[in-house]
Amino acid sequence: MKDFMIKGTLITMVIVLLVSCSNQDYQKAMDEGIKSSGEKDYHLAAAYFENALQEQEKPEAVSYFNQTMEMEKAIQAYENKNYPAAMTSIENVLDTENGLETVKLDAKQLKQKVESARDLIDSFEGKMEQVSDDIKEKDLDSAQNGLYHLQSDIENNPQLSHFYSEVLSLQDQWNETLVKGEEEETQNQVIEEIQEDDQDPPKEQQSSNETDEELAYTTYSNERFGFSFSYPTFLEMNPPPTNGDGITLTHEDFEMVAYGGHTNVLSDNETIETYYQENLDNLGEVHYQKLTDQWYVLSYQEQGTVTYKKFFFNDSEFNTFTITYPASKQDKYGDITTKIANDFYSPVIY
Known part of the structure; x- marks a missing residue:
């Protein structure tokens, strides 16, 4: 026990x-x-x-x-x-x-x-939808303002960084719509002037009216300044300059010059208005002109020659191209100019 x-x-x-x-x-x-x-x-x-x-x-x-x-x-x-x-x-x-x-x-x-x-994302998606609607309705000024705010929102809010590619896509749509509108307006003005002058299109023009679909295109990329564009293979490239800043393409009476450079070289605190105003001062009657914070376009006719110029600008570099051809060859070269402008990529504004 x-x-x-x-x-x-x-x-x-x-x-x-x-x-x-x-x-x-x-x-x-x-x-x-x-x-x-x-x-x-x-x-x-x-x-x-x-x-x-x-x-x-x-x-x-x-x-x-x-x-x-x-x-x-x-x-x-x-x-x-x-x-x-x-x-x-x-x-x-x-x-x-x-x-x-x-x-x-x-x-x-x-x-x-x-x-x-x-709430931030809902608001941002609403802004993107509005920009898309503005582009479809060709209200490009409103769309441009919207794109500016979208880019600013992404820069200030890391939570929106995954929308960057979608905003770039909207920017591409805006560029394409703008260039098409510019070209249509310029072409209509040139045609009206030709009709007013009772100038019948040459037979050569009527028989050689080629469309973009019938042409073969190749791509040029500038290693020094980063711009690139597509152009018809029938254009011939002149010997490039030794400094590698750009090229000149020609075919009979068509010429394109594209090149890049550095800003704030000739004077300090240059702005895009500096270049824009300098171009305007040297021109006569301008048929179309458009100035933004990052680029401008000038289109004009002088002594029977159509000139289309676009200039891209930032605080350190610029890219630009100029296309010239006879006004009487608008039907032949107008669509080609439109495609080159649509495809032109300039890194200074991205």
């Missing part, structure tokens, strides 16, 4: 000792988890609370573990710009019964960030 009582006492002592150790390990894991959550290391906090659950599956440990796991998921979803998933996890954090108040406070702050980011 005495031996039995001794054994029972020993077993009780072992059980008490084990429970005491378990309680200590549980509390230590809980304390470390609370500390880590206070430091906003929710991944580590969840690991500590999971260790506590392995010691003792108490409701408090379950709540803390679920709460920190959801908070970690919310942060990852926010960083990946998956805002619906982030909001779902945030609501789970806030709805956790007997959860840590500090974690709920962090969740509320993150919720404000998610809502702000979501």
Whole structure:
């Protein structure tokens, strides 16, 4: 009987000792988890609370573990710009019964960030849609202003960086629509002037009216200044200058000169207006002119010759090209000029 009582006492002592150790390990894991959550290391906090659950599956440990796991998921979803998933996890954090108040406070702050980011993106997508509509309706001034604000928004908000390629696509659509409009207007003006002068198109012109689809094109890229464009293979390239700044292409009475250069060389603080005004001062009647912050276009006719010039500008470099041909060859060279202008890429404005 005495031996039995001794054994029972020993077993009780072992059980008490084990429970005491378990309680200590549980509390230590809980304390470390609370500390880590206070430091906003929710991944580590969840690991500590999971260790506590392995010691003792108490409701408090379950709540803390679920709460920190959801908070970690919310942060990852926010960083990946998956805002619906982030909001779902945030609501789970806030709805956790007997959860840590500090974690709920962090969740509320993150919720404000998610809502702000979501509103920013909704607004940005609305602006892109408006620019697209303006381009389709050929309201190019409004579209240009919209594109400027879109680019500014991306520069000031890293959360919008993934929209960069879509904005570039809108910029390309705007450029293409603008050039087509310019060419149509210039062609109509030239045709009207020819009709007013009672000048019948030469038979040679009527028989040689080739379309872009019938012509083969190749691409020229300038290694020094980075611009490039497509041109018909029937154009011949003159020997390029040794400084590599551009090329001259010719065919009978058609000529194109394209080149790049550095700004602020002739004088300090040059602007695009400096070059634009200098060109205008040397011209007579201009049929079409357009000036923006980054480029300008001039189209005019002088002594029976059509000239189309486009100039791209930034604070350090410029790219430009000029095309000339007889007004009587408008039907032959007008579409070619349009395609070259559409395909011309200038890195100074991107």
